[in-house]
Structure formats: structure tokens, C-alpha cells
Amino acid sequence: MLGGKARIEERRAVADPEIERIRALLLANPRPPEIAERRRRLNMLGEQSVLPPDVRVEPVAANGVPAEWTSTPAAESSRVLLFLHGGGYVSGSLISHRALVAEAGRQAAARTLAIEYRLAPEHPYPAGLEDALAAYRFLLASGVAPRDIAIGGDSAGGGLTLAMLLTLRDRGEALPGCAWCISPWTDLRMTGPSIEAKAETDPLISRPYLQELVASYLAGASADDPLASPLYGDLRGLPPLLIQVGAAETLLDDSVRLAGAAGAADVPVTLEIYPEMIHVFQMFYQQLGAGRRALEAAGRFIRAVS
Numbered sequence: 001m002l003g004g005k006a007r008i009e010e011r012r013a014v015a016d017p018e019i020e021r022i023r024a025l026l027l028a029n030p031r032p033p034e035i036a037e038r039r040r041r042l043n044m045l046g047e048q049s050v051l052p053p054d055v056r057v058e059p060v061a062a063n064g065v066p067a068e069w070t071s072t073p074a075a076e077s078s079r080v081l082l083f084l085h086g087g088g089y090v091s092g093s094l095i096s097h098r099a100l101v102a103e104a105g106r107q108a109a110a111r112t113l114a115i116e117y118r119l120a121p122e123h124p125y126p127a128g129l130e131d132a133l134a135a136y137r138f139l140l141a142s143g144v145a146p147r148d149i150a151i152g153g154d155s156a157g158g159g160l161t162l163a164m165l166l167t168l169r170d171r172g173e174a175l176p177g178c179a180w181c182i183s184p185w186t187d188l189r190m191t192g193p194s195i196e197a198k199a200e201t202d203p204l205i206s207r208p209y210l211q212e213l214v215a216s217y218l219a220g221a222s223a224d225d226p227l228a229s230p231l232y233g234d235l236r237g238l239p240p241l242l243i244q245v246g247a248a249e250t251l252l253d254d255s256v257r258l259a260g261a262a263g264a265a266d267v268p269v270t271l272e273i274y275p276e277m278i279h280v281f282q283m284f285y286q287q288l289g290a291g292r293r294a295l296e297a298a299g300r301f302i303r304a305v306s
Helices: 017-028 035-046 094-108 127-141 156-170 207-218 252-264 289-305
Strands: 006-010 056-062 065-071 076-084 110-115 149-154 178-182 241-246 269-274
Touching: 017 289, 035 094, 056 110, 056 127, 065 094, 065 127, 076 094, 076 127, 076 156, 094 110, 094 149, 094 289, 110 127, 127 149, 127 156, 149 156, 149 289, 156 178, 178 289, 241 252, 241 289, 252 269, 269 289
Parallel strands: 006 269, 076 110, 076 149, 149 178, 178 241, 241 269
Antiparallel strands: 056 065, 065 110
16 A cells, blocks of 8 residues: 555456356346336345355444444454445445445454445435444444444445545544445546446446436535535545446546545555456455455455554
8 A cells, every 4th residue: 555645456457257247137137217126126136146154144223223233253343344335325225235245344354334324315415424424433332443443335335435534534533444445436526537438338327327316315415515526525634545446337537536636635545446347346246256356455455454
């Protein structure tokens, strides 16, 4: 890791038949127009990865927020990964990300606390952020040291992760040891060139879809707000960041520009770009070697920092 500088790790590009099978799965299950059906679809995609038998799952209320602990035999009880799921702020759940979260905890040798924060359009911004902060404070009240907490999230959850860090810093509250952002959505203004440049290679995320999500989530709030679009925030003083993104996704520039902004603000940051990979490819880690490698890298990062 390079303090104050972004390190871009481009993996060697080779044809990957595994990702083509995932693309075929996604094309066979297109995103439906109804929100309820979209939520069921994301749960189904997450359940393509089977929860290993040695994973222990324990439901809990984290300051009133529905949540669950997961742990494996390798987990150190003192260390916790707080995970915020993606889904464009309108979908995603404990079910959709359970296997991913559990495997991330295994690699990090930590317990995980995943939360089911309130979703738009029923609960627009900043409801999800408020729930994430409540869960973090739940961990602190439970006796977990801030330095032993890693916060992670994918897509919208990556944006929430950064919004949490900015809020905690600005309020003078203790910051976690590190943060892990998977394909984070950092610019709700959608100004990144990759939104157009990668439109033909991204089977999941398109400008019209993002525009729909923004309308549901912000409900009239400004996309310039750093707590909605962390790319526009002052990142100084944040803990070390690991950013992982696929080279084939429209949100590629949300990660690249975030890494540059963090480095310019003297935040220790590592950016990993995985060739051919799509949005949140880690969710399919049981089918993708690249997904397993990314989770292993995340585990090493969390173990070294938190």
C-alpha cells in the first residue's frame, strides 16, 4: 500500500470463460421492471453461491436495524467486518449477499455484521446512511474497538461506506481501521466517461437504470451532496481504502476517480482493476476464480490494517 498515492493493479488480461457463463446467467434472467421482482431477482443471483456448512449465522438487531452475524472457525472474535450490501439503494438484502459476506469474513479472519438498511423508494436518502451509522455505533457499544472494525460494501453499499466515513469524521467520531469498496457508486451525477465507454460490455448497469435509481433514492435531494456522491467530498483524514472494480463495467470511472481523489487527499488507497470482470463480480466467487482472488486480496488488506 502506498500512503497518499493510488496504486493501480491491472491484472494480466486473458480470456476468461468463467465470466462468460456468468454473463449468460444474467442475460437469461434480465432485470424486471417491478421493484418487488427486482428484489427477488437479486436474492436469486446471490443464492447462486451456496453458504458453506461451517458458517454460523445469527440474527441480531443492531440498534433497531435488522442484521445478522456470520462467522467461520477462523474468525477472531475481536475483529469485525461491517458490510453494507449493494442494489442501487432500492434492492439487496441479507439473503442476496450472505454467501459473499461470509466468505469475506473467512478471508479476513473476522466476524461479519451485515445489515438490512431501509431501501428506497419507501425510505429515500438519508435513511440507509442513518441505519449504517446506527449499526456502526452498535458495534462500538458492544465493545469492539474502532481500529478492529473494517467497513465494506458493494456498489451502492460502497457509496454508503464512504458516506459513513465522511459523516463519522465530520462529527468527530472514531473512524474504523479501514474500508473496502467493491465497484462503489460514488457519482450520482453520472459524469464518468466509462458509463458510455463500457455500455456494451456491462450486462448490469446502464445510464437509464442509474437515472431511475437516482430518482428513487434522492427523491429531490442533490446529487452533488457528498453523502450521496462521495466523489465530491473532502476525503482528507479517511482510513486506508481498498477499491476493487471490474474493467468491463460502466462504473469503472467511479472507482478510478475515487482512488485519484483519495490519493490526492493523502489517504492510503489501493485500487485493483480486474480485466474482463463485471459489476460486483465477487458475488459469484464460487464460479469465478477472479472473484476468489479478489476476496483473498480483500482479506489480506483487512488483516493487515484493521
